[in-house]
Structures are given as structure tokens and as C-alpha cells.
Amino acid sequence: MQRITMREAISQALWEEMERDPDVFIMGEEVGVWGGSYAVTRGFYDHFGSERVRDTPISEATIVGAAIGAALTGLRPVAELMTINFAFSAFEHIVNQAAKLHYMFAGQMVLPMVIRTVSGGGRQLAATHSQTPDVIFAHFPGLKVVAPGTPEDAKGLLKTSIRSNDPILFIESATLYQMRGEVPEGEILTPIGKSRVQRQGKDVTIVTYSKMLEISLKAADQLAQEGIEVEIVDLRTLRPLDMEPVIASFKKTNRAVIVEEGWRSYGVGAEVASRIYEEAFDYLDAPVQRVAQKEVPLPYNRTLEQLALPQVEDVIRAVKEVV
Amino acid sequence: MEKNDYLELFHQMILIRLVEEQATLLYQQGKIGGFLHLYIGQEAVSTGIISSRQPQDRVITAYRDHGVAINCGIPVNGVLAELLGKETGCSQGRGGSMHMADVSQNFWGGHAIVGAHLPIAAGLALGDRYKGRDSVTICMFGDGASNIGYFHEALNLSKVWNLSVLWVCENNHYGMGTSVERASAVSEIRQKAEGYLIPNSRVDGMDVMKVREAAQKAIEMVRTDKTPYFLEVETYRFRGHSMGDPERYRTSEEVKRWQNEEDPIGIYHKYLLDNQIASSEEIDEVEKSAEQEVQSALQFAESSPEPLAEDLYKNLYVEME
Numbered sequence: 001m002q003r004i005t006m007r008e009a010i011s012q013a014l015w016e017e018m019e020r021d022p023d024v025f026i027m028g029e030e031v032g033v034w035g036g037s038y039a040v041t042r043g044f045y046d047h048f049g050s051e052r053v054r055d056t057p058i059s060e061a062t063i064v065g066a067a068i069g070a071a072l073t074g075l076r077p078v079a080e081l082m083t084i085n086f087a088f089s090a091f092e093h094i095v096n097q098a099a100k101l102h103y104m105f106a107g108q109m110v111l112p113m114v115i116r117t118v119s120g121g122g123r124q125l126a127a128t129h130s131q132t133p134d135v136i137f138a139h140f141p142g143l144k145v146v147a148p149g150t151p152e153d154a155k156g157l158l159k160t161s162i163r164s165n166d167p168i169l170f171i172e173s174a175t176l177y178q179m180r181g182e183v184p185e186g187e188i189l190t191p192i193g194k195s196r197v198q199r200q201g202k203d204v205t206i207v208t209y210s211k212m213l214e215i216s217l218k219a220a221d222q223l224a225q226e227g228i229e230v231e232i233v234d235l236r237t238l239r240p241l242d243m244e245p246v247i248a249s250f251k252k253t254n255r256a257v258i259v260e261e262g263w264r265s266y267g268v269g270a271e272v273a274s275r276i277y278e279e280a281f282d283y284l285d286a287p288v289q290r291v292a293q294k295e296v297p298l299p300y301n302r303t304l305e306q307l308a309l310p311q312v313e314d315v316i317r318a319v320k321e322v323v
Numbered sequence: 324m325e326k327n328d329y330l331e332l333f334h335q336m337i338l339i340r341l342v343e344e345q346a347t348l349l350y351q352q353g354k355i356g357g358f359l360h361l362y363i364g365q366e367a368v369s370t371g372i373i374s375s376r377q378p379q380d381r382v383i384t385a386y387r388d389h390g391v392a393i394n395c396g397i398p399v400n401g402v403l404a405e406l407l408g409k410e411t412g413c414s415q416g417r418g419g420s421m422h423m424a425d426v427s428q429n430f431w432g433g434h435a436i437v438g439a440h441l442p443i444a445a446g447l448a449l450g451d452r453y454k455g456r457d458s459v460t461i462c463m464f465g466d467g468a469s470n471i472g473y474f475h476e477a478l479n480l481s482k483v484w485n486l487s488v489l490w491v492c493e494n495n496h497y498g499m500g501t502s503v504e505r506a507s508a509v510s511e512i513r514q515k516a517e518g519y520l521i522p523n524s525r526v527d528g529m530d531v532m533k534v535r536e537a538a539q540k541a542i543e544m545v546r547t548d549k550t551p552y553f554l555e556v557e558t559y560r561f562r563g564h565s566m567g568d569p570e571r572y573r574t575s576e577e578v579k580r581w582q583n584e585e586d587p588i589g590i591y592h593k594y595l596l597d598n599q600i601a602s603s604e605e606i607d608e609v610e611k612s613a614e615q616e617v618q619s620a621l622q623f624a625e626s627s628p629e630p631l632a633e634d635l636y637k638n639l640y641v642e643m644e
Contacts, residue, residue: 062442062476069446106415107638165641
């Protein structure tokens with residue numbers, strides 16, 4: 001076991017896959033000479049060279065579009081969009097091209113590609129740079145959306161994503177890069193589309209993912225001191241959504257709180273709550289609670305920003321609502 | 324060029340014309356759903372361009388793709404069956420008129436979002452460059468596409484990375500119902516390539532021999548010099564943008580003038596006779612065989628099976644859990 005940061009875990013996954021397969025290459029804004037705007041690809045340019053670590057112009061649509069084209073020729077591009085806020089400029093190519101071509105051309109076109117990007121607020125970047133619009137992308141069949149919450153999952157899921165033959169949006173959290181965690185040495189390949197129980201408990205099921213896993217774990221620690229035992233299911237993949245561990249846990253606890261960083265309306269909470277009602281209505285002992293971002297564009301001011309983002313206290317409050 | 328090569332060009336052009344006329348009937352009979360954009364009038368463009376490629380050269384185009392599909396080698400069976408939404412269609416009835424492809428013929432699709440396939444074309448060329456292949460990616464699009472951002476991003480990238488793309492702008496004077504003059508700051512679209520220092524030229528798209536000459540030169544340059552090239556082909560669509568276009572944006576005199584004086588099939592027919600390449604009987608024979616091809620394809624398409632309901636989710640992902 002090594003204890004490394006999320007940043008190191010992602011970097012290791014990229015490095016190992018590039019060493020393993022010469023068809024894997026990286027393209028994006030500042031991924032090369034700069035070393036990645038979140039320093040994930042520092043040292044890659046010198047080691048792998050400019051052909052495999054390609055600095056692009058500021059052209060998000062074409063970063064994704066060209067990755068699609070390269071993938072169609074059999075390469076395995078890892079396209080980086082500096083933040084998910086810039087993915088809107090590439091929305092067409094993510095949801096209307098990458099997500100469609102394999103199906104629409106009857107399987108003739110195969111897109112073994114990963115789009116890496118960064119989501120989440122909390123760094124005082126104001127409304128345009130702080131969003132968590134992950135669910136928007138998860139809305140589209142044909143795309144897979146992966147969003148890890150631990151260094152181990154980040155490494156294992158990214159390696160699997162790079163080897164996958166489907167287009168994958170791989171969403172990292174802006175405020176988790178420094179997070180440390182245990183990561184097994186050597187090869188780890190974590191399956192896509194599998195939720196995982198991250199903490200065992202018998203009283204309440206928290207369903208969450210990415211940054212909110214960290215918040216939920218903190219809340220669970222505090223609640224444990226009050227004798228409330230929380231079980232936490234980390235979705236890890238938003239599409240395809242694996243509800244099995246969620247339903248299994250809910251049938252045990254009969255209570256659920258869904259925690260997401262994005263806005264509440266039409267969000268992960270809405271989806272997961274509906275599925276719980278559909279698949280386990282008879283097990284329901286309390287209305288499902290949702291913890292999410294307040295419905296405003298995220299303000300710059302630190303106090304207001306933190307007020308709008310889901311906090312540990314919000315999770316604790318929601319759990320107490322249902323027990 | 325051998326005599327047969329000349330006649331094959333005529334064959335492809337007349338075949339496209341006849342397929343499009345057949346499609347018109349099928350649409351009027353309610354057998355084709357969705358949009359139907361006809362290539363009538365523009366046959367010399369794709370025929371001239373695509374007959375100039377090598378097998379390793381990729382082709383990708385926009386939604387007015389039936390002609391390109393035929394030039395790339397998709398049998399008429401696959402084209403008509405796709406229009407009828409049948410399982411035997413080139414996209415198994417999942418794509419329809421605007422989304423025909425046959426990767427085995429290096430035809431990477433009809434793409435229906437204006438301009439969105441240009442970045443994909445850059446990526447195809449990037450893949451070939453990465454692997455050291457000498458393929459050229461031929462990317463066709465309309466004049467209207469030159470006004471959307473994807474066009475500019477893709478042209479810029481192709482120059483910055485010296486990608487082997489032949490950009491082919493089919494300037495048919497109208498993006499839907501808006502004339503080039505009303506939509507574009509420059510009416511010669513090739514001028515936009517100037518801004519990216521991409522070598523360019525403009526050619527008469529109603530004369531298949533002129534298109535071929537320009538395309539061969541351009542493809543050669545792209546392949547040898549490892550540079551993008553921008554070829555603007557001036558053409559005209561004889562029918563509306565799609566079926567049910569009231570055509571308020573142009574006069575019937577204008578359309579008639581093009582049809583009477585600039586019909587690419589008529590021009591090429593005359594060329595073959597004037598240069599004593601083929602007799603009018605021989606050309607008629609080619610036309611007759613194309614008619615039979617369309618009729619037999621029609622039967623094939625009409626009698627082909629519908630896709631199965633249980634295949635609704637087929638090809639959603641390569642890897643399903």
C-alpha cells in the first residue's frame with residue numbers, strides 16, 4: 001500500500017497506461033509544457049514528448065472533436081478539459097457526437113476515449129468557474145460518466161476508463177486533489193458502473209459520490225459519536241448507475257439521505273430517490289432527504305460560497321430528519 | 324483515364340440523380356421519415372472529389388450525404404434501405420438519411436449538426452499522423468458551416484498541427500434559405516482559409532473534370548507536403564434545402580437558369596460526346612443500367628426486414644455490464 005494524493009493517483013494511472021500502450025495519448029490546454037493546470041501531468045511532456053502530450057489551442061469543441069476522430073482511427077485519446085465549466089463549449093461534441101456515433105452508425109464507429117475534467121466549487125472562483133453540472137452529462141445514454149471520490153478509485157477507474165472502448169467523461173473534484181488515501185501498489189483496474197459501500201452502518205443510508213463522499217464520511221464520524229450508524233454508498237459512476245448496493249443498503253436501514261454537490265433540482269438526489277421509491281417503496285420508513293447546493297449561481301464571497309455549498313452540518317441535519 | 328473510367332464517372336453521377344429522384348417519390352409516398360436533403364445539382368462535386376482519392380483516404384461529410392455515400396462505394400441497396408429505416412440499411416436503420424456511413428469503405432459518415440464534423444475530421448487526420456500513415460482526410464461541408472465556431476477551431480488546429488486534411492467547401496450559395504452574401508462576411512469562403520494560412524483555391528463544381536483536376540492536385544499537395552488544403556467548390560442545389568422547402572429565398576428563374584445551363588450531368592454528357600470519348604448510345608446504356616440498379620435496390624429495400632424491437636439497445640455501448 002502507498003499513501004498518496006488524488007493528484008498522484010490520477011497521474012500514476014495516466015503514466016502507467018501511457019507506458020503500457022503507445023496508442024494512449026493526452027491532449028488538452030496546458031497539459032504539456034505547463035504540466036497541467038492542476039499539475040496532474042507534470043513531467044509527462046519531457047518523458048513522453050510532444051506527440052503524445054499535446055498542447056492544444058483554447059478550442060474545447062475541437063479538443064473533444066479531434067479526440068473523437070483520433071479514437072475512430074483506433075487510438076486511445078485522453079482529452080483534458082481544464083474544467084467542466086469549459087465543457088459547455090464542447091457540449092455538442094460530448095453529448096451529441098461522442099455519445100451518439102457508436103449507436104447511430106450501427107456499431108461501425110468505436111470511440112475508446114476519455115474526457116478528463118474537473119468539477120466542483122469552494123475555491124472562490126465565482127459562478128462561471130465553480131459549477132458541478134455532472135448530472136447534465138449523465139443524462140445522455142451512450143456516454144459513461146465516472147466520478148471517483150477516493151485516490152484508489154481515481155486510479156483504478158481511470159485505468160479502466162482508458163482501456164474501455166466506450167466514450168467516458170471522467171470527472172475529478174477540484175478540491176480533492178490534495179486528499180490522501182491508501183492505494184494498492186501496481187495494477188488496479190476498478191470496474192466502471194459499480195457502486196460501493198464505503199462505510200458500514202445500520203441506521204441510515206447515505207448515497208453520494210466524489211467530493212461529497214468526503215463530507216459524508218466526516219458527518220458519519222460525528223453522527224457515530226451520537227450513536228447513529230451511517231452506511232455510505234459511493235456511486236462512483238453516474239451512468240450507468242448501479243443501484244444494487246443502494247437498494248440493498250436501504251432495505252437494511254429503511255432510511256436514505258442523498259448528498260450531492262450540484263444543485264438539487266433534477267439532480268442525483270432526484271434520480272436516486274425516485275429509484276428508491278420505485279424499487280423499495282415497501283421498505284421506506286421516512287421520506288428520502290436530499291442535501292445539495294443552494295439554487296443560486298455560486299457567489300465569490302467566501303462566506304456566501306460556503307453557505308451555498310453542502311456542508312457536514314447539512315448532512316448531519318438531514319440524517320437526523322430521517323432517524 | 325481509360326474509357327471505362329470516364330463512363331464510371333457518368334455512371335456515378337446519374338446513379339446519384341436517379342437515387343435522389345427515387346427518394347423523392349418514396350418521401351412523397353410517406354415511406355421516408357424525417358428530413359430528406361437531396362444532392363441533385365451537386366453530383367459533380369462528390370464524384371469529382373471522391374474519384375480522386377486513394378483507398379486509404381478517409382471521407383467525412385455533412386447531412387446531404389447520399390451522393391457521397393454512393394461515391395464512396397455504399398451499394399444503392401444500403402442507401403435506399405437506410406432511407407426506409409430497414410435493418411439492411413448501411414446504418415441498420417438507426418441513422419436515416421443524414422447519417423449514412425460505411426467504415427469499410429473509409430466513409431466516416433454523414434453528420435447532421437452543421438460544422439460539428441470538422442473537428443472530428445481533424446481528429447481522423449491526427450490519428451493517421453500519429454501512426455505515420457500517408458492517408459488524407461477529405462472533409463466536405465457546406466458554405467453555411469463556415470459561419471460556426473467549429474469550422475474556425477478545426478481549420479486553425481489543422482494548420483497548427485499540419486494535419487493532412489482536404490477541406491472541401493461545397494458552396495451552393497445558400498445555407499438553408501439564407502444566401503452566402505447575407506450570412507458570411509466573405510462570399511468566397513476560401514478567403515476564410517487565408518486567415519489560417521491554409522493554401523486554397525476555388526473551382527467550378529458543375530464540371531466534374533474541373534473538380535477532379537483540382538481535387539487531384541489538392542490531395543497530392545496534402546499528402547506530400549503534410550499540410551491542410553482548402554478547396555472551395557462552387558455549385559448549386561437544384562431542389563430545396565430539404566423536402567417541403569417553399570423556396571421563398573430564390574426565384575424560379577434563378578433555379579431554371581442553373582438547371583438549364585449548369586446541369587453537371589448535361590455538361591459531362593456533352594464533354595464525353597464532344598471529346599469523342601463515348602457515343603450517346605453507350606452513355607444511354609450506362610443510364611439504363613443505373614436505372615435497373617435503382618429499381619432492384621428499391622425492391623431490396625422494400626422487402627428488407629425492419630430492425631427487431633429487442634435490438635433497441637443494440638450498440639448503445641461496446642461494453643455493457
